[in-house]
Amino acid sequence: MTPVVALAFLAGALGALGLALLASTVPRAGGGPRGHGSDLRLMRLLRLLAAAGARLRTPLAAAPTDLEGRLAAAGRPGGLDARELMAAKTAAGLAGGGLGLALSSGAPGRLGILVLLGAPVAGFLAPDLWLARLAAGRARRVRRELPLLLDLLRVQTQAGASLPAALGELGERAAGPLAAEWAAVAREAALGVPLGRALRAMESRLPLPEIRTLVAALERSRRHGVPLGDTLAAQAREARFALARRVREEAARAGPKIQLVVALLLVPSVLLLVAAALAAALLRHGNTALPI
16 A cells, blocks of 8 residues: 555545535525435435345344334335335445445555445445434424414414314425324324324324423313413424524534534645645655655
């Protein structure tokens, strides 16, 4: 392994990692869901991997006990269940192993061993990381939608509509994951499911503190006869305060994150490129290689 190759490889790896982290830190303009088209392509790829993994004769890894909950929190992308996701993870791990085997021969020195060992692990864990990203994006959308939808729900109930009817009306007219969950609660209530059970099922699919607080407040209002309009108005105020506080906290954390990425990844990658150029110049002039 020559010093030039090693330094150039490390510089490229650090630069790519730094740019990826910066892209994930900077918020998308407009406030919409980031990378929606890429998520659809990844979802199709995950379905293909699940189909490929199901046809493999290799034994599938046992699904973690919390996998169904994580799938529900992410909105159950592509309609996948836990077994299908484990099949996709198995196929992705095998594909990563094949890719690592192909790339390890071109990697300099001992980095080839790291690529060979790390590629299947990265392939197996990649669906989990994507699932966590989907769940985080869904939670952000729910928090943004919650104050306005609570105000609309209060208006509906104060106009005389029952809680299931108001949830169904808003679920049909509004867009977003929270409106879809409210529509699901209304459908379950129309089929005879007790409203409390339907709300608790929604809470399991949206494991957020704001949703737990809302469900608990609706249960107290229904049991003790507290006016629903006052309860919903209080919940809307608390949701707005919580959303504003979370936005301020995320903005305060974004600056140090960007500084760390620049200082620890991007600046060293540039310095490594300079060192690689100096090493190449010294080697061309017949000097000894720089120690790594």
